[in-house]
Amino acid sequence: MKTLIVTVLALILAAVLVIGNIHWNTKSLEQASTPAVTNSGTNTDHEPEIDKDFYLELAEKWPENAKEQLKDKLNSHKTFKIVLLGSNSIGSDNLGLNDKLKEALSEKYEKHIELESIVYENTTTDYVLDHESEKLVDLKPDMVIFEPFLLNDNNVVAIPDTISNISSIIEETTVALPEVTFILQPPNQIYDANLYPMQVAALQEYAADQNLTYLNHWEVWPAGNDITVNDYLNADARPNDSGFKLWSDYLSEYLISK
Secondary structure, eight states, X not given: OHHHHHHHHHHHHHHHHHHXXXXXXXXXXXXXXXXXXXXXXXXXOOOOOOOHXXXXXXXXXXXXXXXXXXXHHHHTTOXXXXXXXXXXXXXXXXXXXXXXXXXXXXXXXXXXXXXXXXXXXXXXXXXXXXXXXXXXXXXOOSEEEEOOOHHHXXXXXXXXXXXXXXXXXXXXXXXXXXXXXXXXXXXXXXXXXXXXXXXXXXXXXXXXXXXXXXXXXXGGSOOTTOGGGGGGBOTTSSBOHHHHHHHHHHHXXXXXXX
């Protein structure tokens, strides 16, 4: 009888040891498969390091304030936003500066730059009176490349009033967004115009007076007295696909330094 009791106790002890060993092994495997966690409760994996110098070299031609904004965005892993603001001359999202320029920017800056456009069909006076700057502010741009509706103003708004309206638009936007950078550019070249070249000259002079960057893409268009300029325009004197390519290539060379 005593022998039987000893045998039973030995079997029970062996079973306990086997079960305990299995439990220990299972727990060890579970702990090994659990991701390491820092004191803050987050996974130890971090976002990949951004080569900031590479992107800042691409932006070498930009105004200093815009370069600083880009640097800040890269440091905080946020996207730098550019807004194209202009008349029908800049085209639509599907056919215009936006689609061609967006492709070029995405290729170089990848996800670090976002491009949007606002097309306005009326005059600078209408824009100011209708408080259209609120729509621009809502997009929270870091840079605005502004073509100030000069063809819409042509023979409708006097040149001094156009310049005053441009100042109001910039001021209203920068009050709400103090770090935003404005860059000015003219609309497309057109053939055999009289008043229009004077409007563009006044815009360029205003940019110089205000120390604003002026992108003179007319440098790559045929001259206004050269009938071949019509090869780049539609019947309504706005750019066709060739005109948009000419214009967007110029902007790309400015925004992307290599």
